[in-house]
Amino acid sequence: MTALAGHPPIFALATGAGRAAIAVMRLSGAGCDDILRALCGTLPAPRQASLRGLWRRDDPSGPVLLDRALVLWFPAPRSYTGEDSAELHLHAGPAVIAAVSDALVALGARPAEPGEFTRRAFAGGRLDLVEAEGIADLIAAETEAQRRQALDQSDGRLSRLYDGWAARLRVLLAHQEALIDFPDEDLPPEIEQALLGDLAALRCEMQAHLDDGGRGEKLRRGLTFAIVGAPNVGKSSLLNALAEREAAIVSSIAGTTRDAIEVRVVLGEVPVTLIDTAGLRDTQDEIEAEGVRRALFHVKHADCVIAMFDGDAPPADVPQGAILVRNKIDLGPAPGGTIGISIHQDRGMDVLRAALAEQARALTAASAGPPLTRARHRAAIEETASHLATALDMDWPEMRGEDMRQAMRALGRLTGAVGVEEVLDTVFGQFCIGK
């Protein structure tokens, strides 16, 4: 009749907080049908929106109407989670949401934990771990390039690459086991050579996937570009111009900016954190010196350095790959090989914006095949590749098999084929509630 003891249906808002017209309350788990019958009398036709009164019927003074809402009923297995599921498209007022939540708890449901809907979809075999992470990334995607990468991943492009590796490794392991089981059967030596060759090729592909300069991870996270240079060259002015707001203080007094100032912009469809830093110079001022120390930190760690100057020649000690920007061309020309701008006269800014966008694209553009997008994947593939390297170095076939099995397990944890609770807790714990 009501929810199975110990396995109550879960519910959560699928829509965000803040003022909105509609709020979607999602429910999943055995017992959803009873909850819907209790709330709106009868079950709506499967997968069809119907307008229903939602009633609370346990009030001693009689039934209380909570809202008139669109109700959707998704009988298992045709739902996102694969379980019996439902959606209540409510008026989004906080009091409506609170009243419906209370009614759901009274009917035996409990609030969902972060990522629990997707975790149930995973448990039901509807998606693997890498696809689930793609969904989380799609929800977080702020730019076109991030959206494309996340959608590909949630659609299984990356999983197919990893599953393909796992399938090849499984076959090689079977061959390896045949070598162990029939050592005296005069198997031709080519068999072992072919096995080692295939194993080496697999390892090589994994290494190429790892050595992609972190493009996918950078796109997922966003880039940081640091604006650095001597005091008073116009770094804060540039930050403000690119951010299109007065985020940093501009003044003719050298040494205005001390703490690093960060703004988020989108360049080349990639989110970029621009950092305005303290002008680089020797100083007795303790606070300014700390600012210079932080500026040097950003020079070292930024994905790209925008080296700004306002004299005849660029500074001598710019890091490799820095974009050289000569500001104040209203006062004098830019030397060759540098981008000349005048922030005051709005000159050269389109060229600079295009160069920055190009740089952002170049740092994140996928090479061949779907890119690596997470540290978790990197660690698992590094582990797999290192077991393969050990296997390749191994002269005794028995020992080689064990390394190959460890490689299989590491790869299995990546897509969730080998279930490890801690891995699942971390992956789904990073989701938002209602997903």
Ligand SMILES: Nc1nc2c(c(=O)[nH]1)N(C=O)[C@@H](CNc1ccc(C(=O)N[C@@H](CCC(=O)O)C(=O)O)cc1)CN2
């Ligand atoms: N209102 C609403 N919009 C939404 C979702 C949702 O759950 N509710 N989604 C949630 O993430 C996304 C769409 N993803 C979904 C994925 C699968 C199924 C589903 O019911 N799949 C069934 C039936 C497929 C069919 O035949 O139409 C299945 O795969 O068996 C629903 C939504 C985005 N928009």
Ligand SMILES: Nc1nc2c(ncn2[C@@H]2O[C@H](COP(=O)(O)OP(=O)(O)OP(=O)(O)O)[C@@H](O)[C@H]2O)c(=O)[nH]1
């Ligand atoms: N002539 C001219 N002056 C500019 C231009 N851009 C900025 N300035 C001026 O240069 C001075 C310094 O600008 P800021 O943006 O504060 O320079 P900064 O590099 O951030 O300075 P610090 O905080 O000291 O490191 C201000 O007086 C600006 O108005 C420009 O294109 N042409």
Ligand SMILES: [K+]
């Ligand atoms: K200044």
